[in-house]
Amino acid sequence: MARLLKRSWSSETPSMAGILWKLGVLGVVDAVAVTMIMILLAQNRIWVAVLSVAVLLIVNWIYLRKGGLPAKYLTPGVLFLLVFQVYVLLFSGYTAFTNYGSAHNGDESLAVQTIKNAAYRTLDGEDYSVGLVKSDSNGHEALLLTSNLDQKVYIGEDGKLLVQVPSGGYTLSPKCADPYAEDVTTCMHAAEKAVGYSPVSVDSLSPSQKLSYASIRVATDLANPNVGIKTADFASALQVQATLSYSDKTGFFTAIADDDYGNYVTGDVFKPATDGYFHIDGDVNKAKLDGGWRVEVGFANFQKIFTDVQLRDPLMKVITWTFAFAFLTVLSTFVLGLLIAFLFNHEKLRGKKFYRAIMILPYAFPGFLSAYVWVGLFNRENGFINTVILGQTPGNEGNFGWLLEENPARLAVLLVNLWLGFPYMFLITTGALQSIPSELNEAAEIDGASGWQNFRLIKLPLLLISIAPLLISSFAYNFNNFTIIYLLTKGGPNDSGITDYDVGGTDILITFVYKIAFSGTGQNYGLASAFSILIFFVIATISLISFRRTKAFEEII
Amino acid sequence: MKITAKRVVGLLATLTVLGSGITIASPASAVSNLTIWADKGTIDTIQARVQKWDTDNADYTVTLVQKDFGTVRDALKVAVPKGQGPDILAGAAHDWIGNLVAANVLLPIDAQLPNNFKDDFVPGALQAMKYNGHYYGVPGWTENIAILRNVSKAPKPLKSVNDIKDGELGINYSATTSDPYHFYPFQTMFSAPVFTTDANGDWTNTVGMGGPNGAAFAKWLKLKGTKFFGPPANANILCDFLNPMNKAKKTGMIKYWVTGAWNINAIESGAGNCKKGLQIGTGYAIDPFPTGPTGIKPHQFLGIRGYLMVANGPGNTTNVAGATLLMRYMSSQATQFALYDNFNKTPANAAALAQAKDNPVIAGFANAANTVPMPNSPAMDAAWTIWGKAQTRIIQGKEAKPDVAWAAMVKTLQAAINKTN
Numbered sequence: 014m015a016r017l018l019k020r021s022w023s024s025e026t027p028s029m030a031g032i033l034w035k036l037g038v039l040g041v042v043d044a045v046a047v048t049m050i051m052i053l054l055a056q057n058r059i060w061v062a063v064l065s066v067a068v069l070l071i072v073n074w075i076y077l078r079k080g081g082l083p084a085k086y087l088t089p090g091v092l093f094l095l096v097f098q099v100y101v102l103l104f105s106g107y108t109a110f111t112n113y114g115s116a117h118n119g120d121e122s123l124a125v126q127t128i129k130n131a132a133y134r135t136l137d138g139e140d141y142s143v144g145l146v147k148s149d150s151n152g153h154e155a156l157l158l159t160s161n162l163d164q165k166v167y168i169g170e171d172g173k174l175l176v177q178v179p180s181g182g183y184t185l186s187p188k189c190a191d192p193y194a195e196d197v198t199t200c201m202h203a204a205e206k207a208v209g210y211s212p213v214s215v216d217s218l219s220p221s222q223k224l225s226y227a228s229i230r231v232a233t234d235l236a237n238p239n240v241g242i243k244t245a246d247f248a249s250a251l252q253v254q255a256t257l258s259y260s261d262k263t264g265f266f267t268a269i270a271d272d273d274y275g276n277y278v279t280g281d282v283f284k285p286a287t288d289g290y291f292h293i294d295g296d297v298n299k300a301k302l303d304g305g306w307r308v309e310v311g312f313a314n315f316q317k318i319f320t321d322v323q324l325r326d327p328l329m330k331v332i333t334w335t336f337a338f339a340f341l342t343v344l345s346t347f348v349l350g351l352l353i354a355f356l357f358n359h360e361k362l363r364g365k366k367f368y369r370a371i372m373i374l375p376y377a378f379p380g381f382l383s384a385y386v387w388v389g390l391f392n393r394e395n396g397f398i399n400t401v402i403l404g405q406t407p408g409n410e411g412n413f414g415w416l417l418e419e420n421p422a423r424l425a426v427l428l429v430n431l432w433l434g435f436p437y438m439f440l441i442t443t444g445a446l447q448s449i450p451s452e453l454n455e456a457a458e459i460d461g462a463s464g465w466q467n468f469r470l471i472k473l474p475l476l477l478i479s480i481a482p483l484l485i486s487s488f489a490y491n492f493n494n495f496t497i498i499y500l501l502t503k504g505g506p507n508d509s510g511i512t513d514y515d516v517g518g519t520d521i522l523i524t525f526v527y528k529i530a531f532s533g534t535g536q537n538y539g540l541a542s543a544f545s546i547l548i549f550f551v552i553a554t555i556s557l558i559s560f561r562r563t564k565a566f567e568e569i570i
Numbered sequence: 571m572k573i574t575a576k577r578v579v580g581l582l583a584t585l586t587v588l589g590s591g592i593t594i595a596s597p598a599s600a601v602s603n604l605t606i607w608a609d610k611g612t613i614d615t616i617q618a619r620v621q622k623w624d625t626d627n628a629d630y631t632v633t634l635v636q637k638d639f640g641t642v643r644d645a646l647k648v649a650v651p652k653g654q655g656p657d658i659l660a661g662a663a664h665d666w667i668g669n670l671v672a673a674n675v676l677l678p679i680d681a682q683l684p685n686n687f688k689d690d691f692v693p694g695a696l697q698a699m700k701y702n703g704h705y706y707g708v709p710g711w712t713e714n715i716a717i718l719r720n721v722s723k724a725p726k727p728l729k730s731v732n733d734i735k736d737g738e739l740g741i742n743y744s745a746t747t748s749d750p751y752h753f754y755p756f757q758t759m760f761s762a763p764v765f766t767t768d769a770n771g772d773w774t775n776t777v778g779m780g781g782p783n784g785a786a787f788a789k790w791l792k793l794k795g796t797k798f799f800g801p802p803a804n805a806n807i808l809c810d811f812l813n814p815m816n817k818a819k820k821t822g823m824i825k826y827w828v829t830g831a832w833n834i835n836a837i838e839s840g841a842g843n844c845k846k847g848l849q850i851g852t853g854y855a856i857d858p859f860p861t862g863p864t865g866i867k868p869h870q871f872l873g874i875r876g877y878l879m880v881a882n883g884p885g886n887t888t889n890v891a892g893a894t895l896l897m898r899y900m901s902s903q904a905t906q907f908a909l910y911d912n913f914n915k916t917p918a919n920a921a922a923l924a925q926a927k928d929n930p931v932i933a934g935f936a937n938a939a940n941t942v943p944m945p946n947s948p949a950m951d952a953a954w955t956i957w958g959k960a961q962t963r964i965i966q967g968k969e970a971k972p973d974v975a976w977a978a979m980v981k982t983l984q985a986a987i988n989k990t991n
Contacts, residue, residue, distance in 0.1 A: 119651030140684040193902035246894035
């Protein structure tokens with residue numbers, strides 16, 4: 014018998030079915046991974062692809078080699094841990110030290126490109142319809158311009174003044190200059206051919222040729238090289254004036270015209286500053302250009318959390334409420350769950366199965382569903398609680414404003430969490446109560462202990478040994494219970510203390526951080542990540558201390 | 571490792587399955603590509619016309635990608651730095667522009683706007699697409715609110731806001747953040763614009779609703795309170811507007827409703843246990859806002875949904891020529907009229923609007939329009955919240971000194987705006 018068992022569990026002689034299964038699953042995983050790697054390579058993400066290949070080879074080696082059983086069990090879990098926990102932690106940690114947010118969402122080259130895109134202004138006056146042409150004599154690229162004002166026709170070459178083409182020297186296109194003009198009989202026609210120039214069709218151009226045509230600047234004033242007529246879409250040309258020039262060598266922008274809004278004058282030099290913007294002379298106190306990039310800011314985010322007055326005051330309130338919320342939730346659910354578990358422990362109670370089934374229902378319904386139902390129940394004018402339970406008049410705005418005032422909203426949130434959470438406590442305390450040996454009860458009765466003494470001195474300590482870790486984890490869970498707060502009140506009625514930050518009466522730390530990260534004027538991922546790191550440390554510390562102390566419970570017995 | 575037959579079979583099997591995972595590289599395209607991102611409602615509206623343009627222009631291929639309206643801005647901010655954004659963002663609300671420009675997402679199109687194209691639009695529509703002196707897109711369709719009147723309950727249009735008695739007005743606003751958009755006409759009755767305007771008529775970054783005008787407005791809000799404006803988040807406005815007045819039961823009291831074209835369907839079809847719906851002209855009318863307590867004619871906000879040009883990444887790979895051509899097509903009279911005809915969108919193209927004015931609803935909202943475009947600075951998202959929080963508290967009577975609270979709000983708002991600029 015032992016030999017048979019040894020044979021079937023030993024890794025020396027696996028069955029054929031087992032091998033095929035393993036190869037099948039491994040094959041599918043490999044196929045998916047290879048597809049993923051090909052897509053990554055096509056998108057030019059070399060490092061991720063190399064990493065994926067390395068992981069793929071390691072996984073294959075682990076599963077194809079003989080022995081090494083622990084690794085075969087642990088690999089999927091470890092992989093998921095690395096991807097969904099460790100990487101996330103490291104990325105948040107890194108982001109906390111940057112100013113990553115909606116105004117700083119790329120690197121400097123993106124900001125430079127954005128500024129370059131807007132570094133011009135159009136000048137009022139005549140504009141033109143454009144045809145692309147090439148000179149027959151010297152092959153130069155040129156623009157055939159028809160004025161939208163007086164239909165005169167000109168040739169414009171790069172850096173040269175407009176040269177008017179006399180009538181008879183050009184042919185008009187049969188199509189309207191505006192391709193979507195309503196009335197084709199009265200629309201304006203642009204010139205498409207001129208003497209000495211051949212038309213060039215836009216579709217026949219390569220990207221570099223298109224760039225070349227887009228950079229033709231027909232001069233209007235030979236003395237001023239920053240003004241000219243240009244086309245960006247090969248259909249219209251306007252007079253533009255360049256306002257900033259960029260030097261690839263120094264990486265600075267120089268103003269070559271005065272700003273319309275008076276922010277800078279000709280000659281001002283914009284240098285990259287430490288806050289991720291271009292400022293005059295790199296000084297963060299002087300005017301800046303629109304277009305920022307992500308920079309590392311060291312501990313600035315953490316500093317902001319502790320020193321920004323706009324942030325600090327609501328933060329204190331939010332932290333206090335978060336601790337209170339988590340603690341009160343755990344306390345109330347534990348007490349209620351324990352009470353009901355005691356009730357059910359009584360042998361003489363009838364219909365236990367029925368009651369148990371009902372008690373579990375709040376726990377069984379998805380929290381997302383329940384939260385929305387509760388919002389309706391708490392409605393001030395017509396909610397069930399106000400109209401039926403409290404007997405107030407339907408439709409009356411003088412009714413109790415559950416989710417509309419600060420303290421009632423907090424009470425409401427605690428009540429809902431109590432309703433959602435007590436079945437869980439009921440389940441675990443039932444199990445823990447039943448594991449207490451009945452001899453202890455009898456011994457206590459013999460010794461003359463009253464019911465309350467029995468409970469306080471014998472049952473409770475024994476309960477806490479097994480329940481304490483669960484209470485701690487429940488505290489940690491409710492400290493970050495984003496779902497219930499956000500769904501019920503979205504952070505709660507906004508208080509009268511008007512601050513820059515969107516904070517309400519029932520905001521816990523995590524909903525506050527969520528609002529900083531994802532809503533408001535500019536999403537501030539850097540600040541939110543710094544907050545997340547702090548929350549992590551707070552919870553880790555509390556949990557560590559609590560777990561140490563629960564070991565002390567074991568000393569009592 | 572010993573080479574056994576089993577191991578070889580194993581390796582071969584694995585490699586075979588591996589081999590089946592190799593995909594074919596996508597073929598290179600010879601035609602010019604254009605990508606448009608839009609939310610579902612916009613795609614439904616523009617799809618037919620975009621496909622027509624695609625068919626008419628063989629050298630372009632247009633791809634419409636559906637995105638969620640609430641999160642498309644965030645998706646853009648992530649995709650553009652990687653060069654994976656679209657060429658055009660369609661159906662964008664114009665007050666998104668400041669925020670998107672600050673996030674390096676948009677490309678100015680000033681150089682593609684000759685005067686004859688600019689003149690095609692109704693006044694104020696193209697101006698709304700301007701930020702910091704540059705135009706970033708073209709308008710698609712417009713919307714504004716007006717004051718709707720139940721003709722049987724109120725046969726004559728309002729002259730002054732003083733003619734409205736308590737309980738006769740219906741207006742939607744939130745208990746926590748009010749709705750400054752809907753309340754703006756009342757605010758402009760006190761000459762307290764949200765920002766000051768410069769010589770060109772563009773919004774500046776200076777909050778204009780402070781000072782004595784703003785204080786007067788705040789005091790008037792508290793005076794009128796929820797008796798005049800009704801309770802916040804009132805779900806009964808539609809029925810109270812449609813149903814005949816019943817003074818005994820205090821139902822059907824609402825004669826005037828401040829709302830936009832999005833509620834017309836509900837008004838005309840009736841809903842649930844309301845009486846059956848009203849038709850324009852005989853049942854309800856769309857009026858301009860009455861003058862204020864001191865006789866000032868109010869403005870309302872013009873909301874524009876349009877097409878924005880996206881700057882695609884550090885390499886600037888946006889297909890400018892194609893995108894401009896498509897934008898011109900979508901702004902042309904023919905397309906704008908088609909969008910009105912099939913989807914009831916008020917055209918931004920002036921010629922198309924003139925054609926569409928045969929529709930009494932469109933004509934009504936257009937005639938009621940004394941509009942200013944909503945400001946589009948990056949701070950607007952937070953501005954609505956800061957503005958609305960103070961407003962709703964004053965209306966609900968939670969502020970003993972409304973003018974003090976309003977002044978505090980103006981200060982906070984100005985600080986928030988200065989921070990983002």
